[in-house]
Amino acid sequence: MHYTKEQIEKMERVKRLKIINAVSGIKPANLIGTISNDGMTNLAIFSSVVHLGSDPALMGFIMRPVGDVPRHTYDNILQNGSYTINHVHQSFVKNAHYTSAKLQKEESEFSRCALTEEYVDGFKAPFVEESYLKMGLKFVEAIDIPINGTILMIGEIHHLILPEYSIGDHKDIDLSSMDTVGISGLNSYYSLHKINEFPYVRVSEMPDFA
Amino acid sequence: MHYTKEQIEKMERVKRLKIINAVSGIKPANLIGTISNDGMTNLAIFSSVVHLGSDPALMGFIMRPVGDVPRHTYDNILQNGSYTINHVHQSFVKNAHYTSAKLQKEESEFSRCALTEEYVDGFKAPFVEESYLKMGLKFVEAIDIPINGTILMIGEIHHLILPEYSIGDHKDIDLSSMDTVGISGLNSYYSLHKINEFPYVRVSEMPDFA
Numbered sequence: 001m002h003y004t005k006e007q008i009e010k011m012e013r014v015k016r017l018k019i020i021n022a023v024s025g026i027k028p029a030n031l032i033g034t035i036s037n038d039g040m041t042n043l044a045i046f047s048s049v050v051h052l053g054s055d056p057a058l059m060g061f062i063m064r065p066v067g068d069v070p071r072h073t074y075d076n077i078l079q080n081g082s083y084t085i086n087h088v089h090q091s092f093v094k095n096a097h098y099t100s101a102k103l104q105k106e107e108s109e110f111s112r113c114a115l116t117e118e119y120v121d122g123f124k125a126p127f128v129e130e131s132y133l134k135m136g137l138k139f140v141e142a143i144d145i146p147i148n149g150t151i152l153m154i155g156e157i158h159h160l161i162l163p164e165y166s167i168g169d170h171k172d173i174d175l176s177s178m179d180t181v182g183i184s185g186l187n188s189y190y191s192l193h194k195i196n197e198f199p200y201v202r203v204s205e206m207p208d209f210a
Numbered sequence: 211m212h213y214t215k216e217q218i219e220k221m222e223r224v225k226r227l228k229i230i231n232a233v234s235g236i237k238p239a240n241l242i243g244t245i246s247n248d249g250m251t252n253l254a255i256f257s258s259v260v261h262l263g264s265d266p267a268l269m270g271f272i273m274r275p276v277g278d279v280p281r282h283t284y285d286n287i288l289q290n291g292s293y294t295i296n297h298v299h300q301s302f303v304k305n306a307h308y309t310s311a312k313l314q315k316e317e318s319e320f321s322r323c324a325l326t327e328e329y330v331d332g333f334k335a336p337f338v339e340e341s342y343l344k345m346g347l348k349f350v351e352a353i354d355i356p357i358n359g360t361i362l363m364i365g366e367i368h369h370l371i372l373p374e375y376s377i378g379d380h381k382d383i384d385l386s387s388m389d390t391v392g393i394s395g396l397n398s399y400y401s402l403h404k405i406n407e408f409p410y411v412r413v414s415e416m417p418d419f420a
Contacts, residue, residue, distance in 0.1 A: 001377075002330075003370040008267050015381045020264035022383035023345060023370060025238025025297055026392040026402055027261070050260050050272060051237070053358040054230035057218050060272075060355075062260060087235055090405065094417070097408045101416055114419035120212075135233060140357060145270075145364065147350060148263040152362060154355065160213040160233060167211075171225045172395045173232035182236040182392055182402060185382045189406040192236055192392060195300065196399040198307045206311055207304070209324035 022185035029088035029183045031096055031115070032061070033126045034076035036105075041117055041126050042072040043099050043109040047183040049085055057157040059085060059137060065149035072105055074153070081139040082124040083155065086131035090179040093189050095130075123159055132178045133162040172197065232395035239298035239393045241306055241325070242271070243336045244286035246315075251327055251336050252282040253309045253319040257393040259295055267367040269295060269347060275359035282315055284363070291349040292334040293365065296341035300389040303399050305340075333369055342388045343372040382407065 008016060027047035034042045048062035063074050077083050088096040092115065099109040110117050116129035123136040137155030144151055168174050175192050182190045199205070218226060237257035244252045258272035273284050287293050298306040302325065309319040320327050326339035333346040347365030354361055376387050385402050392400045409415070 001372055001374050005267075005366065005368040008367060008370060009265070013265070016267070017264045018381040019370075019377070019383060020267045020367070021261055022385075023343060023367075023372070024259045024261045024269055024295075025240055025390055026236050026385055027238065028235025030235055048260055049234045050258050051231055051234045052272060052355065052360055054227045055219070055223070056358065057215075057226070057230045058358060059234055062262060062270075085234075093406050094408065095419055097406075098411055098416055098419070101411045101413045103413060112416070112419070133233060133235075141355075143353060143355060143362070145262065145351075145353060145362070147364065148266070148268060150262055152353070152355070154357065156215065157218060157230070157233075158215040160218060160229075162211055162233070164211050167229070171228040172398050173229060174398075175232075175236055175394050175400065180235055181405070184385050184402075184404075187408045187410065188382050188384075188404055189408075190385065190402040191405045192394075192400040192402065194394075194398055195391070195401045196303050196307075198304065198397045198399075200397065201308055201311045203311045203313060206308055206322070209305060209308070209322070 018185050026182040026184060026190060029096065029181045029189065031086045031088060031099060031128050031131065032073055033084040033086060033128060034073050035125050036076050037079045040105060041108045041110050042076055043115060043128065044073050045096050045099050052154060058140065058154055059157065060152050060154050063151040063153050066151065069102065070105065077139050077153065080124055082136065083139065084125045084127045084134055084136050086128035086134040087178065087180045089132060090181055090191060092130050093181055097187065120159060133166065133180065135160050228395050236392040236394060236400060239306065239391045239399065241296045241298060241309060241338050241341065242283055243294040243296060243338060244283050245335050246286050247289045250315060251318045251320050252286055253325060254283050255306050255309050262364060268350065268364055269367065270362050270364050273361040273363050276361065280315065287349050287363065290334055292346065293349065294335045294337045294344055294346050296338035296344040297388065297390045299342060300391055300401060302340050303391055307397065330369060343376065343390065345370050
């Protein structure tokens with residue numbers, strides 16, 4: 001099938017939403033934990049976390065336009081500058097998915113979705129106890145994306161917590177060992193199975209594909 | 211294991227690169243195809259493609275700092291504003307990985323890695339014939355990320371090509387049906403297996419997790 005720009009624009013809205021959300025390929029499944037200055041916690045699933053750099057260790061994620069609906073994650077990050085990113089594993093995929101409910105600010109997704117708040121080393125934002133790989137980040141910058149009003153939220157990793165068994169011989173993290181999952185589109189979840197590991201590519205060591 | 215910001219900063223460089231590149235979770239595996247105005251093609255693997263919006267249909271990807279080394283993808287996109295994003299499938303993971311070689315501008319990764327250029331409907335940039343799901347994009351905007359010199363490259367989908375069998379009953383795209391792969395860190399590849407599909411969440415329809 002071949003859709004042109006014009007055909008994509010004319011597509012029924014929900015169909016377009018589902019298809020265009022899926023065409024980038026597999027997306028990471030992460031729960032972002034925050035807390036307001038008056039102590040109300042929030043937890044929300046995001047599929048847009050992206051690596052921005054290792055030194056300093058920076059992560060980004062895309063925030064949908066602020067204004068039309070309440071964005072508790074955004075508000076809390078601006079209030080106190082701290083948030084956590086927690087991997088979603090197979091054992092709590094359903095709980096994680098339902099954090100996308102538009103709950104009132106007075107109700108926390110942690111309790112409503114039966115996930116456990118965990119506090120680490122005086123870091124303000126709550127981690128997800130059920131998650132094996134989690135990071136505590138300090139907010140660095142929000143970069144506006146004018147064309148559609150989305151925002152690239154950037155933070156630096158201040159705490160990185162992960163199981164020793166997840167780090168393999170070559171210092172690669174094995175996502176399968178933790179049953180970390182991926183997302184496609186808006187509501188499909190995938191398990192991950194390692195199939196290949198290749199070396200850093202040097203031109204002089206390239207295989208002959210001919 | 212628990213690493214603080216200070217411990218991450220002191221980590222051996224390659225270890226840090228591998229770990230921090232992996233902690234965001236699974237990443238999509240895409241080949242970006244471009245062509246210079248003098249007709250030289252380029253193909254490069256990227257793990258940072260991110261959905262930015264569906265209407266208009268916008269995709270972003272992160273470009274590492276320009277200046278220190280040649281960035282043929284970036285140069286070609288600025289020259290003529292067109293590029294393609296092509297899913298990597300299990301059948302050509304190794305070919306795709308080796309497009310990260312720093313080849314001279316005069317040598318195309320298409321021929322060196324035995325992947326086939328495909329041209330569609332007069333669209334300037336080359337698609338990857340071996341890929342089942344591919345998009346032709348027109349460059350919209352480059353947004354600088356000052357803190358580390360990376361660039362968020364934004365484009366709009368003008369052509370979307372995908373197999374009919376990949377679109378499921380609920381208009382979700384089934385990544386397993388195409389053997390699309392994911393990346394962790396710098397050089398590990400994962401196969402994807404669909405495990406769950408949940409509805410769009412309405413508060414009134416939430417399950418009772420208690």
